[in-house]
Amino acid sequence: GRRNTCLLYGILYGVSCITKHFPNFQILFVGRLLAGMATSILFSAFESWLINEHQRRNFEPETLGTIFANAYFGNSVVAILSGITAQIAATKFGYVAPFDSAILVFIAMCFILATTWSENHGDASAPISQSFLSAWNSIKSDRKIFLLGIVQALFEASMYVFVLEWTPALTEALSVPSIDKTDNTKPPIPHGYVFASYMVAMMMGSNSFKVFCNYTTPESFMRYIVIVAAFCLSVPVFLPKSQVVMFSSFLIFEFCIGIFWPAMATMRSKYVPEEARATIMNYFRIPLNLIVVVILLK
Secondary structure: OHHHHHHHHHHHHHHHHHHHHOOOHHHHHHHHHHHHHHHHHHOOHHHHHHHHHHHHOOOOOOHHHHHHHHHHHHHHHHHHHHHHHHHHHHHHHOOOHHHHHHHHHHHHHHHHHHHHOOOOOOOOOOOHHHHHHHHHHHHHHOHHHHHHHHHHHHHHHHHHHHHHHHHHHHHHOOOOOOOOOOOOOOOOOOHHHHHHHHHHHHHHHHHHHHHHHOOOOHHHHHHHHHHHHHHHHHHHHHOOOOHHHHHHHHHHHHHHHHHHHHHHHHHHHHHOOHHHHHHHHHHOHHHHHHHHHHHHHO
């Protein structure tokens, strides 16, 4: 069931956090594999549970957009607090301490899921192979599903590259010669506070999504959001030594991400069939991961 899959997410990521205590490549590699599996669950099972529960209780379909916007707003608030907490924990107790803090959050999450969420399923009687085949046929037969998935895969790929590259980009743009950029014990950038700033921008984006929806549809305004996001990520290419401009462009990019998530979730609720939603979403994680790997290998 979807609730149990969400519980599995908390368990997998919690174990991944534990592996950070071991300075062993093999153990850390296994931890990253577990985190990758958990991330796939995060971006499919939770949304599938919510949409199924929303439909099962006969709520108004129009309220889904507001629910997603509020959810990502709350996610941004929690992320801001997490960034500040992680910075304090890392400063006082070392770089592994934030992962220990995350374990406590995962335990609380699993407890809340187990005690308050009802279980729901797709087609429980259908074999797994049938679920994969049904999802694949939906992608092939419906151009809207295919295009929606491709757009999401490409945008998310840019996000993952950004997650890996914003730190070295801002560090290299730092123009203070007295700071040792290679000193891991005293990093030149306060990562926790920078991350919190990103989350503030994302929170503003999720709030703006609700405003935009009062005037037009996500299908209309998302094309402009994608263009702005692409422009922001081009700044490090053309202005690699301007840290202030670069950081400002990153904040605008996070603002676009804040709009992107509820917009895509709303469109998925319209176009992706409920019985195969999680499988369809995970299909598009294959090209997403391939794109990220190819970009990083170059």
